[in-house]
Structures are given as structure tokens and as C-alpha cells.
Amino acid sequence: MGNLTHVTINFKTSHLIFPTIIACVLGVLLVAIVIRDRKRIAASGAYWRDTWGAMDKPRFLGALALTLVYFSLMVPVGNIWPNTGLGFLLCSIPYVLATGILFMHERTPRAILPLLIVALVGPTFVWWLFTYPLFLTLP
Amino acid sequence: MFEIITPLFLSLIVGGTLVGIIFGAIPGMTATMAVAVCLPLTYSLGLDNGLALLLGLYVGGISGGLVPAILLGIPGTPSSITTTFDGYPMAKRGEGEKALKIGVVASLAGGLISLLVLDLFAPTLADFAIEFSYVEKFLIIFFALTVMAALSSDMLLGVFSGVLGIFVSLIGVYDISKGGNGEMRLVPPGLGYWLENGFSLLPVLIGLFGLAAILEQAEIGVPKGHSTKDIKVGAHSRFSFNVFRGQSFNLLRSGLIGTFVGILPGVGGSAASIISYTNAKTFSKTPERFGKGEPAGIMASEAGNNGLTGGALVPLLSLGIPGDSTTALLIGAFTLQGIQVGPLFIGNNPGTWDAMIIAMLIANIAMFVLMYFAIRYFALVVTIPKHILFPVILMMCVIGAYTINYGIMFDVWTLLIFGILGWLFTKIRLEVAPFIIGFILGPSAEVYFVKSLESFGTWTIFFTKSWIAIVLWVLIVGSIAGSILMARQKRRMEDHG
Amino acid sequence: MKFTRRSFLAASSAAAVIAAPLGARAANLPRNMRMVIGSKSTGGDTYQTSAMVADALSKKLGINIKVDAVGASDAFKTLARDKRGTTIMIFHDQSYLGYLYGVTGYDNIFADYAIGPTVAINPGNAYLVPASSPYKTMDDILKAAADGTRIRVAIQPGGVSEIGFSAMKNAAKVRAPGSEDNIVAVNTGSQSDKNQAMWDNLADVINGSIQANEQFTQLDSSDPKAMRFVWLTARPETLEQAPEAGMGGTDRAKMLSFASPETSVTLDGSKDFTFDKEFFFLFNKDMDPEISKAIDTTLGEIYASGEIEERQKAAFFIPNYLPQDQALKHLEDKRDTYAKVIDDISSKS
Numbered sequence: 001m002g003n004l005t006h007v008t009i010n011f012k013t014s015h016l017i018f019p020t021i022i023a024c025v026l027g028v029l030l031v032a033i034v035i036r037d038r039k040r041i042a043a044s045g046a047y048w049r050d051t052w053g054a055m056d057k058p059r060f061l062g063a064l065a066l067t068l069v070y071f072s073l074m075v076p077v078g079n080i081w082p083n084t085g086l087g088f089l090l091c092s093i094p095y096v097l098a099t100g101i102l103f104m105h106e107r108t109p110r111a112i113l114p115l116l117i118v119a120l121v122g123p124t125f126v127w128w129l130f131t132y133p134l135f136l137t138l139p
Numbered sequence: 140m141f142e143i144i145t146p147l148f149l150s151l152i153v154g155g156t157l158v159g160i161i162f163g164a165i166p167g168m169t170a171t172m173a174v175a176v177c178l179p180l181t182y183s184l185g186l187d188n189g190l191a192l193l194l195g196l197y198v199g200g201i202s203g204g205l206v207p208a209i210l211l212g213i214p215g216t217p218s219s220i221t222t223t224f225d226g227y228p229m230a231k232r233g234e235g236e237k238a239l240k241i242g243v244v245a246s247l248a249g250g251l252i253s254l255l256v257l258d259l260f261a262p263t264l265a266d267f268a269i270e271f272s273y274v275e276k277f278l279i280i281f282f283a284l285t286v287m288a289a290l291s292s293d294m295l296l297g298v299f300s301g302v303l304g305i306f307v308s309l310i311g312v313y314d315i316s317k318g319g320n321g322e323m324r325l326v327p328p329g330l331g332y333w334l335e336n337g338f339s340l341l342p343v344l345i346g347l348f349g350l351a352a353i354l355e356q357a358e359i360g361v362p363k364g365h366s367t368k369d370i371k372v373g374a375h376s377r378f379s380f381n382v383f384r385g386q387s388f389n390l391l392r393s394g395l396i397g398t399f400v401g402i403l404p405g406v407g408g409s410a411a412s413i414i415s416y417t418n419a420k421t422f423s424k425t426p427e428r429f430g431k432g433e434p435a436g437i438m439a440s441e442a443g444n445n446g447l448t449g450g451a452l453v454p455l456l457s458l459g460i461p462g463d464s465t466t467a468l469l470i471g472a473f474t475l476q477g478i479q480v481g482p483l484f485i486g487n488n489p490g491t492w493d494a495m496i497i498a499m500l501i502a503n504i505a506m507f508v509l510m511y512f513a514i515r516y517f518a519l520v521v522t523i524p525k526h527i528l529f530p531v532i533l534m535m536c537v538i539g540a541y542t543i544n545y546g547i548m549f550d551v552w553t554l555l556i557f558g559i560l561g562w563l564f565t566k567i568r569l570e571v572a573p574f575i576i577g578f579i580l581g582p583s584a585e586v587y588f589v590k591s592l593e594s595f596g597t598w599t600i601f602f603t604k605s606w607i608a609i610v611l612w613v614l615i616v617g618s619i620a621g622s623i624l625m626a627r628q629k630r631r632m633e634d635h636g
Numbered sequence: 637m638k639f640t641r642r643s644f645l646a647a648s649s650a651a652a653v654i655a656a657p658l659g660a661r662a663a664n665l666p667r668n669m670r671m672v673i674g675s676k677s678t679g680g681d682t683y684q685t686s687a688m689v690a691d692a693l694s695k696k697l698g699i700n701i702k703v704d705a706v707g708a709s710d711a712f713k714t715l716a717r718d719k720r721g722t723t724i725m726i727f728h729d730q731s732y733l734g735y736l737y738g739v740t741g742y743d744n745i746f747a748d749y750a751i752g753p754t755v756a757i758n759p760g761n762a763y764l765v766p767a768s769s770p771y772k773t774m775d776d777i778l779k780a781a782a783d784g785t786r787i788r789v790a791i792q793p794g795g796v797s798e799i800g801f802s803a804m805k806n807a808a809k810v811r812a813p814g815s816e817d818n819i820v821a822v823n824t825g826s827q828s829d830k831n832q833a834m835w836d837n838l839a840d841v842i843n844g845s846i847q848a849n850e851q852f853t854q855l856d857s858s859d860p861k862a863m864r865f866v867w868l869t870a871r872p873e874t875l876e877q878a879p880e881a882g883m884g885g886t887d888r889a890k891m892l893s894f895a896s897p898e899t900s901v902t903l904d905g906s907k908d909f910t911f912d913k914e915f916f917f918l919f920n921k922d923m924d925p926e927i928s929k930a931i932d933t934t935l936g937e938i939y940a941s942g943e944i945e946e947r948q949k950a951a952f953f954i955p956n957y958l959p960q961d962q963a964l965k966h967l968e969d970k971r972d973t974y975a976k977v978i979d980d981i982s983s984k985s
Contacts, residue, residue: 009593011793011823015313015322017592018585022306029299036295051566056360063357064559067350067533071551082722083668083702088538096530103361103526118527126538134176137546137670137704138538175678179687269861272836312740315794318825321739335709335741404828458861459848460828461679471679474847477950479884481851482861544676545704546714586825594822594838 062102070095078139085131085138092123143187143494151188152195152498156505159199163206164517166213166532167345167539170200171465178471186476187494193472194495197465198250198448198502202510205242205441206517210235213349213532217340217409218444220575221416223348224290225429225436232432235518240378241434242441243510245390249442250503252394253401253449258496261485265457268402273594274604276406277587278611280580283410285615286417287573288622290430300570304577309585311337317405317586333549340409342540342553343578347571349536350554351561353529358562361525382434389419393439397446401462402453408463409579411450415443421618426625430572449499456484456492664926666722669694669701672711674727681847681953685756685915686726688947692938693931708734709741715749721923724931726755728915730795732971736978739794745918746971751964752917753932757954759870759878760845761913762894763789763800764853766834767862774867774899777841778804781819782812790822790830790839796913797843799974800869800901803909805981807901816981835861846883846891847952854885868895869911877954909977914956914970916963932960 009017034041070091078087097119104111130136155177162173173196181189204219209226222242229238256264271279284301291297310326311334313319326334356362383390393415400411419439420429429436451462452469459481461467473480478488485492510517520528540554541547564571591600601608671690675682683705690701706714708730715725734742745751763774771777781787789804791797801821809816822839824830827848833839846868855862868875868891875891882888892898896908903909919928938944939957948955958966 005598006596007592007598008596009589011320011593012322014589014593015320015324017589019306019309019324022302022309022581026299026302026306029295029302033295033299055358059357059360060354063354067555071537071555074551075548081668082666082718082720083670083700088541092534092537096534099530099533100526103357103529105361105363105526115527118531122531123534126534130538130542135702136176136542137702139541139546139548178678266861269832269835272832314825315739315792316825318792318823318829320823321741321794323740332713336707404832405826454828458828458831459851460831467677468679471677471684474679474681474951475684477952479847479851481848481884482855482859483851483884544710545706546670547706547710590824594833594836 059102063099066095066099066102074139083137085127088138089123089127092126093119096122143490144497148188148191148494148498149501151184151192152501153505153509155192155195156199156502157195157509159196159201160203160206160506160509161199162196163200163203163215163219165535165539166207166211166215166349167341167536167543169204169216169341169539169543170197171468172542173197173200174465174468178468178475181472182475186472186478186491189472189476190469190491190495191498193469194498195502195505198445198499198506199509200465201444201448202243202246202250202441202506204444205246205437206239206510207520209238209242209437210518210521211532212352214344217344217579218412218447219440220344220409220572220579221412221440221443222437224416224440224572225431225433226440228430228432229434229437230521234432235521236514237378237382238432238434238437239514239517240511241382241437243507243514244380244383245393245438245441246445246510247503247507248390248438249394249397249445250448250499250506252391252442253398253446254496254499254503255449256395256398257449257452257499261453262457262482264399264402264453265482268404268454269458270605270607271403272604273587273590274600275607275611276403277584277591278601278608278615279400279403279406279414280410280584280587282611282615282618283414283417284577284580284584285618285622286413286420287576288619289417289420289426289625290572290576291570292430293568293570294622294626296568297570297573300564301573301577303569304574304579305581305584306577307338307574308578308581309337311335313585314582317582318590319586333552338553338557339540339544339547339550340579341543342550343557344575345536345539346554346557347561347564347575349532350558351565351571353533354558354562355565356525356529361529363525383438386435386438389435389438390442392422393419393442394446397443398450398453400443401447401450404454404458404460404462405583407579407583408444408447408451408465410583411447412440412444413576413579415439415446417618418614421614421621426621427629445503452495452499455480456495457482459484664924665697665699665930666720666927667699668722669699670714670723671701671703672706672714672723672725673703674708674711674725674731676705676707678705681758681913682726682728682915684951685758685948685953688944688951689726689755689935692944693934696934696938697930712741712743712749715918715920719920719922721920721927723920724752725749725918726915727918728758728796728913729799729911729970731918732967733795733799733974736971736975737794737798746964746968748921750919750921750923750928751960751967752919752928753935753960754914754916754956754958754963754966755935756915756948757870757874757956758845758913758915758952759868759874759954760847760952761796761800761869761911762844762846762849762865763804763841763867763869764834764844764849764863765841765866767853767855767857767859767864769840769864771840771866772864774804774807774901777819777866778808778811778815778901781808782815784815785818787819787841788822788839789819790824790833790842792825792830792843793821793823796911799911799977800843800867802974802977802981803869803901803903803911806903806977807909809981810902810905831861834863841866846886850884850886865894867899867901869909870895871910871912872896874912874954874956878952879949883952903973903977911974912954912956914967916958916967917960928960 204215212227287301
């Protein structure tokens with residue numbers, strides 16, 4: 001009886017115990033979902049076509065692309081002036097502006113002006129706040 | 140003992156609380172960060188005044204998180220995740236102001252309850268807390284995990300999402316500083332350089348809740364109008380203290396649970412509100428309303444996370460062991476001044492002890508006054524046009540992700556990865572709430588589970604360790620049974636109507 | 637009110653970035669430096685030491701130095717990426733012990749980085765037993781191991797917390813070969829886990845520190861939380877520099893009684909094993925040597941003036957400036973000693 005419940009854990013391999021258990025549970029649940037929702041999964045091709053068709057592609061993909069460019073440029077730009085946070089500042093201003101214009105519906109100068117102000121003041125204020133009073137590192 | 144209350148002392152608390160609220164209210168900036176950046180100031184301020192500032196920041200930071208949680212559905216801090224579950228649905232119904240006020244009042248109640256407990260029972264409770272070995276801590280985490288089932292609209296998919304959250308949280312090394320062996324697992328070949336330490340909680344959180352929500356909006360073309368549908372703050376649902384009728388037990392219980400979770404070293408801050416939310420739902424007469432805009436859910440979450448503030452100070456001041464990541468920083472404030480924290484702290488430093496209790500009391504009151512009367516201004520955030528609000532939120536998310544671990548670019552990429560994942564989740568009907576709960580609790584669940592077996596060498600230990608374990612099992616079974624019953628009821632109702 | 641580095645910087649404006657102080661230009665130093673540290677905690681000893689040093693250096697050199705608690709593996713990665721000398725690192729003995737114990741994320745620092753000057757010692761590394769323990773001294777523990785009793789020691793594996801445990805095993809082996817197998821590790825994490833392991837009766841001895849555990853040694857022995865020091869690993873000459881009053885109820889004389897030579901854990905039968913947790917600089921290998929030289933020279937001046945020593949002592953650190961060349965030699969010797977200990981106990985003979 002005692003032997004049935006007894007376990008010895010080898011510390012060297014103990015990092016695998018819990019992930020294995022969780023992976024098994026996850027697998028069982030996945031099988032259950034596949035069995036229960038097989039019809040829906042079979043129809044997923046049409047579902048994704050509909051999603052793709054209904055999507056506002058310029059805004060969705062544009063936002064993703066801008067974010068990707070923003071993240072990729074921050075560090076290289078920051079490396080020109082090491083440890084000053086200027087990479088963040090110089091990338092955030094165009095990013096906020098471009099994303100804002102992308103999300104905007106009537107792109108009139110009147111509507112862009114407040115956005116432009118926010119795009120200039122927002123990142124600059126945050127940059128100042130983090131660089132001086134908070135003294136934290138930015139890219 | 141009142142000679143410590145100088146104008147400087149008072150203004151540091153109130154100023155600290157205000158700055159803390161702002162830190163808490165900005166997604167990606169946390170109470171821990173507020174305390175960390177102000178820690179060096181305490182060197183010049185002296186111990187009592189320095190602590191006044193830090194405690195104000197702590198109380199404010201924990202409380203401020205409810206604002207974006209309710210208004211934008213983005214938790215400002217990890218401990219306000221459960222506030223989004225009911226707060227955001229209320230805001231979408233146009234009850235944003237009401238939800239905020241409920242949250243603020245519940246925060247005050249939780250804060251005061253835990254302060255009372257701290258003042259009266261600190262050393263006794265610390266002695267009780269050390270009765271909790273790996274086994275009991277695992278069962279507490281297990282209990283908190285059972286809320287996954289109850290939270291999901293489709294139980295199978297919800298539980299799957301939660302277990303997936305646990306799985307993802309295990310990526311990287313089995314953390315040595317938590318008792319692991321430092322070996323990597325679940326890392327795809329070639330990604331070890333990046334994934335050695337896995338994904339950090341905060342970028343994952345703001346990715347799933349912040350970036351994903353904005354991507355969803357972008358997908359539907361960022362429709363004009365305000366970010367919360369039909370919001371007329373306060374117009375068609377006024378707040379009155381009547382909502383608290385019949386909820387005093389909920390507030391008390393949630394405050395006490397938050398306090399107790401804070402006392403248990405290592406269980407972690409975010410667990411406090413999850414556990415009190417689980418409890419409130421388990422014992423509620425109308426559990427089906429949770430997650431759809433139930434005021435009692437906000438109360439449980441906010442009373443729970445503010446309950447943490449007093450609780451986390453108990454082990455710090457009576458064992459020298461921090462109860463959460465923020466109080467871990469307070470140790471630094473003490474050692475900088477050459478003050479030892481440990482079992483003799485309260486007896487050796489009665490003046491500092493009094494100053495801390497008074498500072499906490501004033502901080503809680505200041506938090507309440509500042510937030511209660513600032514609510515109408517907070518609510519203005521939802522009147523900002525989305526094409527201005529969203530880019531700024533995105534930028535703040537980047538800042539939060541980058542600074543949370545003091546400048547790691549991978550955390551910013553994590554934000555993007557989980558933003559896309561969060562968007563994908565809603566497409567394939569996986570659920571974000573159970574996922575993030577699994578992600579938060581996964582690492583603790585692992586360590587306590589494996590260490591229980593490693594130390595005691597038998598599976599039966601989970602049932603035979605102590606009476607505390609038995610009580611926890613009763614709660615776990617109750618919570619699971621409750622969720623199953625609820626799901627059945629729901630199905631029956633759907634069949635009939 | 638004293639001016640701290642942060643409040644000073646808060647007051648100064650953005651102009652400071654653009655207009656560099658002349659002194660900095662003269663030494664060809666980057667005006668904005670980043671100091672990464674091997675700890676993720678901004679409340680811990682590594683951060684405190686680093687902040688004091690960064691503070692003094694930035695004042696003296698007229699440059700900005702930000703201390704970032706990114707943790708060991710990210711600190712190494714960040715330092716390795718920056719060849720320009722705008723990133724520097726402070727860490728302690730964990731940096732090479734992690735490599736000796738084969739922990740993920742640690743490489744051979746002596747090969748991959750340039751070792752800079754040492755700055756301070758945390759003398760607190762300690763081993764404790766419950767107040768009710770039958771073992772009064774390290775001698776009792778090693779004797780018990782030799783007599784075949786299993787001694788469980790709670791440590792955090794893979795570094796500073798394990799090295800004393802390895803030394804115990806080594807001493808047991810020297811005294812009675814084979815008895816080292818009776819000294820077994822209980823692998824735990826933080827200090828709170830180690831304490832808890834003692835209170836749960838899962839460990840007979842725990843690793844701890846003077847700072848975190850001293851008050852537990854002052855509790856009444858009827859209190860189940862009460863502990864006793866059995867060993868402080870610091871060198872006696874390090875502890876002699878500690879404040880005479882010591883810490884809490886344990887004065888310096890008492891501390892010395894728990895350290896070599898009064899408490900002996902032998903290294904090879906003649907010499908005692910000692911371990912000081914020393915904080916030191918790490919630089920990128922390809923960094924301009926002018927920069928490291930400027931830092932080294934400035935540190936020498938800072939320590940000569942004595943102000944930083946007061947701050948360090950107030951926070952229970954032992955000032956310990958060794959110029960770069962001496963530091964390298966000293967740390968290499970230290971590494972060789974510990975490598976041998978670890979090697980001896982892991983090779984079955």
C-alpha cells in the first residue's frame with residue numbers, strides 16, 4: 001500500500017515533472033474539444049475566409065506593420081545615442097502620429113492637428129518623465 | 140505617538156498616494172515600479188518619512204489599477220485582472236461611474252480591514268502563516284485555479300485555455316530562486332537565447348488585454364464613437380451605497396482573504412484578488428451573474444487586492460520576509476537605514492511601527508478621497524477619440540513592457556506576440572481570463588506541487604498533511620461542483636429557451 | 637536634506653544631455669552609462685552596493701549612470717552586446733560560481749569578460765540550525781556525519797548559497813572519507829523557503845545570512861522559530877572590519893566566534909575554508925581600456941576620500957576596493973580554490 005503512493009523525485013530531472021503532467025492534461029482536453037467541436041473545426045476554412053473578408057485590412061494589417069516597424073527601429077535608433085532614451089522618443093512620435101492617422105476616419109487638417117499635438121507632446125513628456133524624475137532606462 | 144504626524148509626513152503620504160494611483164492607472168506601470176523608483180529618495184528623507192512616501196505609493200498603486208480595468212477593460216496592474224471581469228461589462232452598459240465608485244469603496248474597505256488585522260494580529264498571524272508548507276500552498280493555488288472553470292462561458296474551452304496558460308508560464312528555466320533546478324524546458328531549439336527566462340507576466344498581461352483589444356478594434360475599422368459603447372457616465376445608473384446592502388460579508392471576507400494571501404510568503408500578490416473573486420463566486424447566490432457586470436465581483440476583487448497591502452506587511456515586519464514583490468523593496472528601505480527587519484522588529488522599533496500603521500491609515504483615506512472625487516475626470520478618458528487614445532495606450536504599453544524588468548527589449552516583443560495571440564484567441568473562442576489566471580499561478584503551482592512530493596515523498600501528503608489541507612480540499616471540491624452545477628443549469632436554460 | 641543622485645537629476649534639465657561636463661569629455665568617457673546588475677531585485681544587496689558605487693562615480697565623473705536590475709543572464713547578454721563601453725556590470729561571486737556549478741545562463745566570465753575592480757563585501761553568508769538542535773557547532777555536525785547521521789542542509793543550488801555546503805561536504809571528506817555522502821542538500825529557493833524548510837523539519841541546517849536571520853537567533857529558545865548560528869563563512873579579517881556593535885544582539889566578537897579560525901571548516905586539513913561575497917565590476921572584453929582605466933582610477937580616488945566607506949558600513953557592507961589587476965588575480969585564485977572543492981566532492985574516489 002505504502003509503495004503505491006510513494007514517489008521519489010530526482011532533483012536533476014524535476015523540471016520535467018510538472019510540464020509533462022500539464023502537457024498530458026492539455027492533450028486530453030484537446031482531444032475532447034476536437035471530438036465535441038468536430039463540425040465547427042471542419043468548417044473553420046469558411047470561418048477564416050469570412051473573417052478575412054470582413055476585416056478592415058488596411059487598419060488591422062497597417063497597425064500590425066507599424067507596430068512591427070516601431071519595435072524594430074527603437075533599439076537601432078537608440079544605439080546612435082547610447083542610454084539616452086532617444087530611440088524611444090524619435091520612434092514614438094511618428095508611430096503615434098501614423099497610427100492615429102491610420103485609425104482616423106475623416107483625415108482633415110482640423111482633425112489631424114490635435115493628434116499631431118498629442119504625438120509631439122505625449123512621447124516627449126513620457127521621455128522626460130522617465131529620463132529625469134524616474135531615472136529609468138528607455139531604448 | 141502623534142508627534143510623527145508632521146506636515147511633511149502628511150504631504151508625503153498624500154503625494155505618494157496620488158503618484159501611486161497614477162502609476163496604477165496607467166497600463167503597464169505598477170505599484171512595484173512606483174516604489175522602486177522612489178526607493179532612493181528614502182535615504183534623504185529618513186526612515187519614517189521615507190516609509191510614509193513608499194506606503195502611500197503602495198496603497199495608491201494597488202488601487203489605481205481599477206480605473207483602466209473598468210473603463211478600458213485593461214487591468215492597470217496584475218492584481219486588478221479580476222476587476223475587469225465585472226467592471227468592464229458594467230462600463231459597457233453605461234455604468235462606468237457606478238462601477239468605479241463601487242471599486243473605490245471596496246478598496247477602502249479592503250485596505251482598512253487588512254490594516255486592522257496588521258495592527259492587531261501581525262505576530263500571531265505570522266506564526267500561523269508558517270504552518271503553511273509547500274502542500275498547503277499548493278492547495279491554495281489549486282483552489283484559485285478552479286475559478287478558471289467558473290469564469291469561462293464554455294467550460295471545456297475555458298479550462299483548456301487555463302491549462303494552456305499554465306503550460307505557457309512554464310516555458311524557460313525552472314527558476315532556481317524559487318527552488319527549481321535551473322534547467323530549461325519547453326523551449327523550441329534555437330530560441331534559448333530569448334526564452335531562457337520565459338515570458339514576463341506584465342508584457343503578457345498588457346499584450347492580451349491592451350494590444351489585443353486595440354487589434355480587435357482595428358479589425359472592425361476602429362468604429363467612430365467612444366471607446367466604451369454608449370457611455371454616459373452616471374447618467375442612467377447612479378451609484379448609491381445601497382449596492383453594498385447585503386454585501387458587507389462579501390467585503391469582509393474578501394478583505395480578509397486578500398490579507399491572508401498577502402501574509403503567505405511566496406503565494407504572490409496577483410493571487411489575492413483571484414482567490415477572493417473565486418470565493419465570492421463560489422458562495423454567491425447568483426454565481427451566474429459573475430463575469431457579466433456583477434457589482435459583487437468588483438467588490439471581491441478590489442477588497443481582495445487592497446487587503447493585500449496590510450497582509451503583505453505582516454511577514455515583512457514579523458519574519459523579515461516580504462509578502463509580495465512590492466514589500467520586497469521595502470526591505471531595501473530598511474537596510475539602507477541600517478534597520479533590521481525580522482521577528483524582533485516591532486518590539487525594537489515601536490516608533491517606526493506606529494508611523495507605518497498611521498501612514499497606511501492616512502494613505503487609505505487619501506486614496507479614497509482622491510479617487511472618489513476624481514472619478515468624473517477619470518471617466519473623461521473614454522471621451523477621448525479612439526484614434527488618439529489607442530496610439531497613446533500602445534505607446535504606454537511599450538514603456539511598461541520595456542521598463543518592468545529595467546530595460547529588456549524581449550519584453551516588448553512579448554507584448555506583440557501576446558497581443559496577436561489574444562486577438563487570435565477570440566477568433567478561435569479560447570478565453571483570455573482563464574489563460575491569464577493559469578499563466579499567473581502556473582509557476583507557483585509547479586514549485587509547490589513538485590516540492591511537496593520531493594519533500595514528503597508520497598502522493599497522500601496532499602490529503603494527510605494537516606487540517607488546513609482538509610479545509611482547502613472542501614473549498615476546492617465546492618468550487619468545482621459549483622461550476623459544474625452552474626454549467627448544467629445554463630445548458631438546461633438554453634435548451635428551454 | 638541631502639541631495640541624492642535622482643533628485644539631483646530631476647532638478648537638472650534636458651540641457652545636461654546635450655552639454656557634456658568637460659571632465660567627462662577629457663577622459664573620453666561616455667556621458668550616459670548603464671550599469672546592469674546580476675540581480676532582479678532593487679531591494680537586495682547587489683542593487684544597494686551598485687547604487688552606492690554608481691552614485692559616487694557619477695558625481696565624481698560628472699556623467700549619468702543608471703543602475704538596471706535586469707538579472708544575471710540578461711545582464712551578461714546586455715554587457716556582451718555593447719562593445720562601446722556604455723554598459724558596465726556589477727555582480728558578485730555568483731558570476732563564476734554559477735559557471736562552476738553548471739547553471740544555465742552562466743559562462744566563464746574570466747574568458748568572456750574583462751574583470752574590473754572589486755568594491756565591497758557582504759560578510760553575511762551564514763549557516764544556522766534550529767535553537768533546539770543537538771548540534772552546537774560545525775564540529776558536532778561533521779562528527780555526526782562521520783558517525784553516519786544524515787545531515788540535511790537547505791540551500792539554493794548553483795552558487796553562493798551552495799558553496800558553503802560544498803565546503804562542508806569537502807571538510808567531511810577530508811576528516812572522514814565517505815562521510816560527505818551523509819551531508820545532503822535540500823534544494824530550496826529564497827530565504828523564506830529555507831527558513832520554512834527548517835520549521836517544517838525538512839532540514840537540519842540552513843543557509844542564511846546575518847542580516848536576514850540574526851533576529852531569529854535572539855528569540856527565546858522555546859519559540860519554534862528560534863535559530864542559532866553555527867558558521868559564518870567570511871574571512872576573519874573581513875569580519876574584523878565590521879562595526880564593533882555587530883548587528884542586533886550579535887556583536888563583532890560573537891560573529892568572529894562563528895568564523896574561521898574559531899569555527900573551523902577545513903579546506904585541506906591545514907587551512908580553513910572561507911568565503912566572502914565580493915562585489916566587483918565586469919566589463920565588455922572589447923571595451924576601450926581607457927574607459928575601464930578611468931573608472932578604476934576614479935574609484936581609487938573615491939575610496940581614498942573615505943566617504944563611500946561610511947555609507948557602505950552603515951548598510952553592513954565591508955568596503956573592499958581592489959584595483960583592476962589585483963582584483964583579477966584575487967578572483968582567479970578564489971575561483972581556483974572553489975573549483976577544486978567542487979571537483980573533489982563530485983568525483984567519487
